[in-house]
């Protein structure tokens with residue numbers, strides 16, 4: 001089976017979610033979908049997660065989050081409507097979340113609700129089972145994933161159904177909702193892949209893979225077809241915005257290949273990342289911006305002037 005993780009741009013609106021369904025329908029091995037919160041639909045648009053953090057900030061200042069929350073509600077209601085789901089069924093969940101944020105349930109609770117609502121809607125649209133990671137993924141206080149997570153999730157997935165699981169959060173060993181760091185749905189995808197013993201972890205995003213050079217700088221940069229886990233680490237160390245090693249550690253340990261794919265170009269093969277690669281040549285060029293180097297040069301840095309100009313005395 002294949003685990004598919006869909007990032008924020010892949011679930012940004014109903015049009016994108018229809019593409020998600022087409023991708024899942026195209027291969028019956030795709031039985032687990034890990035979903036992010038809706039991201040930006042275009043430049044300048046809001047990411048739902050950012051709005052949720054903003055709501056929480058307002059609540060912490062004892063101000064109502066209602067006006068910002070309205071934008072969140074509108075987005076989900078329009079997604080549900082666009083997918084021809086009964087939007088009215090979302091209202092109790094939206095009310096409960098707004099009240100929870102206003103009541104001070106905290107940052108992680110607020111931020112996690114973006115993925116939670118995304119998961120509910122997408123599960124309803126696909127007719128797949130909704131799995132709440134709060135009941136399965138245990139995140140320790142230092143951000144590491146407790147091994148019990150894999151036992152619990154693999155039991156949950158054992159009946160061979162089809163599941164939608166929100167990314168980005170789980171709960172503490174005490175059962176309180178906790179998120180990973182930003183972009184953490186990639187970790188959830190890797191966890192689900194390992195727990196389900198997936199043959200492949202597909203990471204669906206808005207680019208057709210990892211480029212050999214930054215496409216914003218190098219026009220016609222080529223997509224790298226194959227990489228090893230080690231090369232991914234090296235590229236990210238030198239500034240390429242690819243996965244961080246911790247995000248994919250669960251699949252590296254289980255040696256599950258990762259395929260980065262583009263939701264908007266589903267026929268492109270993307271980049272395949274595995275333990276070994278057949279290519280031995282240069283794979284890509286990367287660089288870090290925003291670096292300044294200060295060179296200080298001073299004559300007579302190590303001598304006092306008097307040694308040089310004794311006649312002055």
Ligand code: ASP
Pocket residue numbers: 007008036037047049050114167168181182183184185186
């Ligand atoms: N929605 C979360 C974020 O914006 C997590 C994710 O998308 O991976 O950081």
